[in-house]
Amino acid sequence: MTVDALWPYIFIAVAGWLATDIWRWLGVLAGNRIDENSETMNWVRAVATALVAAVIAKLIVYPTGELETSPLWLRVGAIAIGAAAFFAFRRNQLAGIAAAMGALAFGLLVLGV
């Protein structure tokens, strides 16, 4: 195997595997010793959540593939309907997901996107 053929795997191993597992290993080592209630831990939690939230927002607002041609209001509307069902059914994850997906599928069918 040439380096060219291996390069994507090296890229995934370094930028994917190593980049995620160092935090998992640090988590094990921190284990009991870390102060769960410290202000630093609160900040780490906030930054970590905001990063994932930004990924979510990009997937909804700037989708690729089949969803790219669908209107933004339909995607945001489906999320809103899903959130309404989620809270109406006492934070039931399945209800929220089913409502959001149902709303999106209905909208796509009606609009013929």
Add this chain to the structure above:
Amino acid sequence: MEAEATIDGQTSRYWFVQGMRGLWSVPAIILMLSFVGFAAFTAEVGVPVEQVMFMTGVVWALPAKVILVGTMLSGANLLTAFIAVTLSSVRMMPMVAALVPEIRTRSTPTWLLLVLSHFVAITAWVFAMERAHHVPRSGRVAYFAGFSITLTLANVLLVGIAYFLVAQFPPIVGACLFFLTPVYFLSSIWVSARHRVIYWALGIGLVSGVLFHEVAPEFDILLAGVIGGTLAWAGERHWRLRQAGNAP
């Protein structure tokens, strides 16, 4: 001594199998559907299937993989990709740190926890935090291992198969599967949140993700995480301290 070891071995096997059966739980099934969506996404953008299966096994966390594929597509260099992915995975550290005291016994070797930590991602974490305390402590590591390793391997196979099937799906199915990923993440973060600052960070992170994409698309996720997250932390802290100050 020998008899005790045998009983321990049997208990571990029993709880490992109980963990494996978690593959048919609701969170596991939602995650598998999301992975079918991920397979559709990677097939669409043209990442070879061998690489998709490889990254499913070695990266495992779905948000990290979505970011990794994004950086690969934009032709980012290794360092830029590493920074973007590693920043998205910082949350693994508090997640694992919270899980370890829940499942370990005094005799659990650290190397075993280091190996098992690889299989921690949102779904396995939520599953273990919810159910581990119903399992006797001596069986928890085996229970978590059974669930999380099975879930990871099942999804490696699943993306390999789904990659070739999604091309034959009608476009509307592909669109819905793609949408399942953000919907699933959004609801997972909400149901697994144990601290108020998570809700603040989620709201501010959603808005700043779009905002920074408009201003600086190449660093949007990084900036949204650090700036948005810091704002959320400062805001929640300010509010919390004021509440404490107003208390009689």
